Amino acid sequence: xTGRNLITDVQNTWCPGCGNFTIQHTLKAFLAEWExxxxxxxxxxxxxxxxCHAKIADYLNINSFYSLHGRTIxxxxxxxxxxxxxxxxxxxxxxxCYAEGLDHLVFAAKRNIDITVLVHDNRVYGLTTGQYTxxxxxxxxGKSTPTGTAELPLNPVELMLACGATFIARGYxxxxxxxxxxxxxxxxxxxxxxxxxxxxxxxxxxxxxxxTPRVYEPADHDPENLEKACLLxxxxxxxSDARIAxxxxxxxxxxxxxxxxxxxxxxxxxxxxxxxxxxxxxx
Amino acid sequence: MAEKRExxxxxxxxxxxxxxxxxxxxxRLLGRLGYRIYLYFDYPSLIRGGHxxxxxxxxxxxxxxxxxxxxxxxxxxQETVTRHQAMVHDGTAxxxxxxxxxxxxxxxxxxxxxxxxxxxxxMGNSVMIGxxxxxxxxxxxxxxxxxxxxxxxxxxxxxxxxxxxxxxxTVARTIPERGSPPLPLLTGNEAIGLGLIRGGLxxxxxxPMTPSSSLLHFLAGEKEKxxxxxxxxxxxxxxxxxxxxxxxxxxxxxxGTSGGGFCLMTEGLSLAGMAELPLVFVVSQRTGPSxxxxxxxxxxxxxxxxxxxxxxxxxxxxxxGDAGEALSWSAIALEIAWQFQVxxxxxxxxxxxxxxxxxxxxxLPSPEKMPAVPGQAASPSLPYRRYADAPDGVSPLAFxxxxxxxxxxxxxxxxxxxxxxxxxxxxSLMTEKRLRKQEALARAxxxxxxxxxxxxxxxxxxxxxxxxxxxxxxxxxxxxGLRVVQPVVLEPFPVTQLRVALSGATKLICxxxxxxxxxAAIASEYGITADEAILRYDGxxxxxxxLLEKVREVVS
Numbered sequence: 031x032t033g034r035n036l037i038t039d040v041q042n043t044w045c046p047g048c049g050n051f052t053i054q055h056t057l058k059a060f061l062a063e064w065e066x067x068x069x070x071x072x073x074x075x076x077x078x079x080x081x082c083h084a085k086i087a088d089y090l091n092i093n094s095f096y097s098l099h100g101r102t103i104x105x106x107x108x109x110x111x112x113x114x115x116x117x118x119x120x121x122x123x124x125x126x127c128y129a130e131g132l133d134h135l136v137f138a139a140k141r142n143i144d145i146t147v148l149v150h151d152n153r154v155y156g157l158t159t160g161q162y163t164x165x166x167x168x169x170x171x172g173k174s175t176p177t178g179t180a181e182l183p184l185n186p187v188e189l190m191l192a193c194g195a196t197f198i199a200r201g202y203x204x205x206x207x208x209x210x211x212x213x214x215x216x217x218x219x220x221x222x223x224x225x226x227x228x229x230x231x232x233x234x235x236x237x238x239x240x241x242t243p244r245v246y247e248p249a250d251h252d253p254e255n256l257e258k259a260c261l262l263x264x265x266x267x268x269x270s271d272a273r274i275a276x277x278x279x280x281x282x283x284x285x286x287x288x289x290x291x292x293x294x295x296x297x298x299x300x301x302x303x304x305x306x307x308x309x310x311x312x313x
Numbered sequence: 314m315a316e317k318r319e320x321x322x323x324x325x326x327x328x329x330x331x332x333x334x335x336x337x338x339x340x341r342l343l344g345r346l347g348y349r350i351y352l353y354f355d356y357p358s359l360i361r362g363g364h365x366x367x368x369x370x371x372x373x374x375x376x377x378x379x380x381x382x383x384x385x386x387x388x389x390x391q392e393t394v395t396r397h398q399a400m401v402h403d404g405t406a407x408x409x410x411x412x413x414x415x416x417x418x419x420x421x422x423x424x425x426x427x428x429x430x431x432x433x434x435x436m437g438n439s440v441m442i443g444x445x446x447x448x449x450x451x452x453x454x455x456x457x458x459x460x461x462x463x464x465x466x467x468x469x470x471x472x473x474x475x476x477x478x479x480x481x482x483t484v485a486r487t488i489p490e491r492g493s494p495p496l497p498l499l500t501g502n503e504a505i506g507l508g509l510i511r512g513g514l515x516x517x518x519x520x521p522m523t524p525s526s527s528l529l530h531f532l533a534g535e536k537e538k539x540x541x542x543x544x545x546x547x548x549x550x551x552x553x554x555x556x557x558x559x560x561x562x563x564x565x566x567x568x569g570t571s572g573g574g575f576c577l578m579t580e581g582l583s584l585a586g587m588a589e590l591p592l593v594f595v596v597s598q599r600t601g602p603s604x605x606x607x608x609x610x611x612x613x614x615x616x617x618x619x620x621x622x623x624x625x626x627x628x629x630x631x632x633x634g635d636a637g638e639a640l641s642w643s644a645i646a647l648e649i650a651w652q653f654q655v656x657x658x659x660x661x662x663x664x665x666x667x668x669x670x671x672x673x674x675x676x677l678p679s680p681e682k683m684p685a686v687p688g689q690a691a692s693p694s695l696p697y698r699r700y701a702d703a704p705d706g707v708s709p710l711a712f713x714x715x716x717x718x719x720x721x722x723x724x725x726x727x728x729x730x731x732x733x734x735x736x737x738x739x740x741s742l743m744t745e746k747r748l749r750k751q752e753a754l755a756r757a758x759x760x761x762x763x764x765x766x767x768x769x770x771x772x773x774x775x776x777x778x779x780x781x782x783x784x785x786x787x788x789x790x791x792x793x794g795l796r797v798v799q800p801v802v803l804e805p806f807p808v809t810q811l812r813v814a815l816s817g818a819t820k821l822i823c824x825x826x827x828x829x830x831x832x833a834a835i836a837s838e839y840g841i842t843a844d845e846a847i848l849r850y851d852g853x854x855x856x857x858x859x860l861l862e863k864v865r866e867v868v869s
Contacts, residue, residue, distance in 0.1 A: 034719075040732050075562075075713045080724070087721070088733050093713035095561055096723040096733065097554070098584055104551040108558020108566070109713070111542055112516065116562065116713055137547040296540030298513075304538040305507050309674060311462070312497035313344065 034071065036061055040088045045156075047236075049203035049229030053121075053150060054086055056210045061092065063214070074117045077106045079126035082157050082231075083150035086121050100130025103138045106145045107287075114144075114288050117217060124151040128164035128184055135224075139193035141287035142221045148213065149186065149224070152231040153268075160234040167269045172234075183268040186226050191256070191263055191280060197223035198259070198280040202245050203230065204238060205276060215278060221286045228274070244274045253281040318373050320348070320488050322385040322445070323400060325366035325393030328359055335387070335438045336367025337498075340669055341459045342442075342451055343371035344498055347491030351376045351784065352498075352669035353854065358523070358607040364392045373491060375671060377635045377784020381858045384486065387445050388414045389437075406485035408444045410437070419448060419482050426477045436467070436474050443475025450487030453479060499672050501665035501781075502528035504636035505595055506535075508643025513651075515564035516542040518552045523607045524663040525569040525597040549574040553581030553592070560590040561722055563712035565647055567593035572601050572614045579621045582656055586626025586747070588722040589700065589708065591650035591657070593643075594618070598662040598780075600852040609852025610663035612780055613827040618658050619804055619835070625744070627751035629657040629758070630804040634765070634783030636670035640677065642801060645761070653707055653754045660803070662826065664781040664854040693718060698729040702742065706749035755805035763802035764810040772796040774868055775818040777843060778825065779803060779832050785855040786824050789864050803832070808839040820844050822867055826854065 036058045044050045065071050074092050078084035080099035087094040097105045102120035110118045120127075127135050127149050138145065154172065155161040162172040162179045165186065169178035190198045197219040201209040209227065216223035228245075230238045244266075252258060259280035266272040296304070320343065324336045333354050340352045348371030356365040368379045383400045386393060388409035394416045401407075407418025414420070421444045423437045439460070446456045456479065457472060464471050499507070506528050509517070519529040533543045542559075546552055552568050559566035570578065575596050585592050598614045600606035618630060631646050633639040643659055650657035693709040697718035701708045708729075711718040721731030726743065728734045765783070768776070768790025775796040778786040783799045790797035798814045800807055815821065823833035823843040828850040833843040845867040849855055 038732065070716075072716055072718070073714050077558075085733075087723070091719060093718075093720045094722075094731075095558070095588075096721070096725060096727075096731075098580055098724055101550070101554045101581075101584075104546065104554035105558040105561070107546075107551075108516075108518070108555035108560075109562045110558075111544065111555070112559040112562035112564040112566075113712075113714060133547050134551055137551070291542060291544070293536055293540055293542060296538070301510055301539050304535070305510055308503075308507065308535065308538075309497045309499065309672065309677075312499060312672075313341075313462070313495050 034091055036091050038089055038091045042089060043085065044082060045232045047232035048082070049152060049231065050083060050086065050150060052203040052206055052209070053148070053227060053229065054089055056206055056213060057086070057090065060210055060213050073115055074119070075109055076119050076121060077102045077109070078121045079123055079131070081123035081126050081155070083121055083123040083126070100126050101134070102127065103131060103134035103145070103147065107138060107143050110143060110145050111288055111291070118145045119217065120145060120147045122147060122149050124149055124153060124165050125155045125163040128186055136193050139190055139195035139222050139224065142194070142196050142284055143287040144221055146216045146223045147225070149226050150229050151186070151226050152229040152235055153237070154231050154235040156231050156234055165268050185263065185267050187279060188260070188263040190224050191260055195224050195280070196221040196282045196284050197278070199225045199278045200228065200274070200276050201225050202228045202241060202276055204242060205245065208247070208276060212278065219281070221284055241274065244272070245276050246273055247277050248275050251277065251279070253278045256280065320371050320385070321380050321383040322369045322387065323366055323383040323393070323397055324369070324387040324389070325364065325397065326389030327361070328356060328363040328365050329361040330365065330389050331435070331438050332356070332365040332367055332389070335442060336369055337669065338442050338459065338463055339387070339445065340369045340498055341463055342446060342455065343369060343488065344671060345455055345459060345495045346371070346451070346488060347493040347495060348372060349375045349496065349671040350498055350669060351378065353379050353664070354667050356608050364390070364396065366393065366397070375673070376788065377670065377781065378788060378854065379856045381856050385445065385449060387441055388416060389441060390414065404486060406448050408441065408448050408482070410441060419444065419485065421478050421481065426474050429477065430470060430473045432470050432474045436471055439471040439475045440478045443478035444482045446475070447479040447482040448485040450484040496671040496673060498669050499636045499640070500527065500667060500669050501633070501636050501639050501661050502597070502667065503531050504639035504672070505643045505659055505661065506531045508640045509567050509593065509647055510539050510541070512644035512647030513565045514541055514567055514647060516544070516559045516566040517569065518544045518546065518555045518566060519569040520545060520549050520552050520574055522571045522574045524599055524666040525571050525595060527667060528569050528595060549577035550581065553578040556592045557581060557585055557588070557590050560592050561713070565651060567595060567647065569595040569597070571597050571599050572617065573604065575614070575618070575621070583622035583624055583626070584724050585656040586622060586624065586628070587724055589654040590722065591654050593647050593650055593657050593659060595659045595661070597666040598660065600850070606852040608663065610781070610826060610854050611850065611852065612662055612782070612825050613831065615660065615779070615803060615831040616834070618660060626747050627653070627655050627754055628804060629655060629754065629802070630660055631658065631802050632660040632780040633665065633801060634780060634799055635665065637672055637676060638801060639665065640672065649754070649757070652757070653750055654710070655750065655754065660780065662781050668781070699731045700727060700729045700743065700746070702729060702746050704749070705753035706746040707753060751805065758802055758805055758807065759809060762810070763800060763807040764814045765799040765801060766814045767797040767799065769794045769796055771817060773817065773819040775815055775821050776864070777821055777823045777832065777836065782824050782826060782855055785857055785860045788857050789860045792861060793864060793868065795864070803835070806835060806839060811836070811841060815841065822847060822864065824855070824860065826850065
């Protein structure tokens with residue numbers, strides 16, 4: 031389908047000022063560009079979890095699998111292994127991907143499966159009306175932690191480095207042009223790509239005043255330098271006050287899981303012969 | 314000695330002695346003599362040490378259960394002789410490893426023989442098999458044939474050590490040749506794997522769990538031959554969701570596990586129901602609850618798989634009774650899942666999954682002759698609506714990558730296009746669509762024979778069983794002149810065919826390997842009430858004698 035309207039008629043129910051609007055708009059711009067360059071959007075699949083972020087599956091007019099909470103990545107892995115010609119993008123939430131489905135994130139990075147994981151990291155559960163997530167700062171007062179959380183946040187960027195992810199970036203919804211470039215590079219990357227997208231939640235964690243003065247793009251960063259990437263990843267731990275580096279933090283070329291496990295397809299009669307041969311050899 | 318028309322052999326040793334392989338070799342030898350084989354393998358949940366044993370039963374006609382007496386014992390450890398004393402009768406011939414075992418019968422100096430040929434310790438089993446072959450009067454050329462077929466590596470050396478033992482021993486009791494041509498031997502899990510391949514399997518996804526693991530190992534080992542993708546992911550949650558990803562992209566997938574792993578899959582099962590994605594679940598039962606007895610059998614997951622997953626949605630459950638049924642019904646289950654876009658279960662148990670059976674290849678239909686299942690035929694039109702309603706509730710299928718089709722599947726309640734909805738009317742409409750699919754599925758299944766009747770078909774007393782207990786029930790039914798009724802399809806419940814199978818029966822006895830009589834409970838919801846229940850729940854399958862005794866108690 032060419033020149034399709036990329037936004038569906040489904041009524042949008044994100045709060046006014048929600049960072050998800052920026053992400054949707056950025057993805058739409060990216061997809062339009064992708065199609066304009068001669069690629070078919072028929073081959074793009076969006077997988078979403080459950081949470082505010084996930085409504086994007088209803089709003090974008092492309093193939094989509096509106097999955098379960100925490101379960102974008104295994105679905106995306108199955109789709110990519112089933113049909114390597116598809117471009118598979120996961121939109122996940124931070125509660126979704128760093129809590130409920132953390133095991134899948136770790137293994138997708140470890141496998142280097144060729145999918146793109148975009149984490150809408152607003153550092154709070156929105157749809158369930160305001161509880162802390164794995165990236166909420168220590169002492170965050172949510173509905174399940176009225177006196178403040180008693181645990182430190184997870185640093186997802188550092189985690190992804192430890193897991194062997196081959197493309198790691200951080201974006202910010204108030205830096206839309208950069209975010210679009212990052213998404214494009216992530217999708218183009220052969221192998222597992224990951225972007226932690228700092229996103230404000232207008233209702234439960236409006237953190238723009240915190241992020242905006244702290245974000246920066248490190249000059250002369252070589253994303254192929256693992257040690258420098260580690261230093262940048264640790265600069266801000268999602269808790270203490272520090273500068274927050276944006277951009278591609280780490281990148282590496284490596285064979286992907288799909289290539290390593292690929293088998294050549296057999297015809298129905300070859301398969302039937304194989305079955306009969308195996309049975310015949312058991313006499 | 315009067316010639317018996319069947320023979321049973323017990324092979325026992327420590328875990329790590331390769332008892333399963335030794336048992337398989339004995340099974341092949343007896344298969345070559347023209348017998349129909351059933352092999353039961355018993356092992357504790359450990360890697361080294363402990364006691365393992367295999368019982369190989371060879372009979373003129375197909376069998377699916379063991380006897381409590383054995384005619385030969387091959388003892389690789391002392392425990393084999395002491396522990397199985399109750400199985401010995403006057404004519405039992407014992408062949409033992411004289412390095413480790415003290416017993417009556419014929420001892421073999423295994424170490425001496427291996428040293429004479431400078432053979433490694435691992436070939437000790439070949440020595441024992443050579444000794445057994447002589448004790449059983451099996452011609453040497455047949456032994457050589459079987460070794461060449463079954464042991465492609467180091468064949469000559471294995472044969473040399475086996476021949477030494479063969480020449481040292483004397484014939485204890487001859488196992489006569491049968492006139493029938495030999496039949497191939499498959500485990501239940503291998504049969505399921507081959508059946509899935511014949512049903513068009515593209516991908517198998519599984520996390521290891523006994524007794525399903527040997528299916529993962531088999532398909533992983535043969536994946537190049539079949540051209541399938543085999544994945545072992547991080548956990549069962551990933552397994553089921555990867556399976557659904559394959560299905561969404563148009564590839565036929567199956568997942569495999571046992572009860573505990575299936576607990577983790579239930580959210581994915583419910584998603585399959587809501588998103589109308591076809592997926593086959595192989596749930597091989599073991600003794601529960603929880604970790605239970607990992608390597609022992611049970612039939613306690615029928616109610617679980619029947620009701621698993623939140624919400625109401627159609628599903629298929631088939632429980633094959635032996636490897637032959639596993640081969641044919643696994644293909645049907647995969648086909649039905651795709652015809653109706655529903656989850657389908659294959660529900661074996663440890664006895665079937667890890668037991669070995671003779672397969673009647675003449676009964677193996679060619680792919681063209683596989684049972685035709687009436688399904689949806691409509692092709693998708695644009696704009697594509699993934700959940701477009703249809704009289705039988707089955708929507709036309711398109712996949713991502715298909716030109717112009719925007720394929721949206723959704724775990725939320727959704728409209729025909731796949732968009733999330735909370736509109737009451739739409740929610741009702743989609744619920745009714747899924748219910749109509751259930752009805753269409755039941756109608757289609759009714760075109761297939763779903764209920765086996767064995768034994769004396771018009772006898773007033775009937776045994777009601779499912780799954781691998783078919784083997785013991787069939788023989789007991791035969792011996793006592795009873796009717797044996799075994800539904801292979803358990804959901805949609807084949808009530809019409811079951812009523813026909815039971816017509817005229819005045820006494821119904823359910824035989825199940827669980828503590829509550831799960832099939833009997835389901836049947837009673839359809840007005841079919843069992844008068845008696847014979848239940849076993851110690852992890853061991855019914856033997857012929859143990860079931861015979863119980864049935865006699867309730868029949869008299």
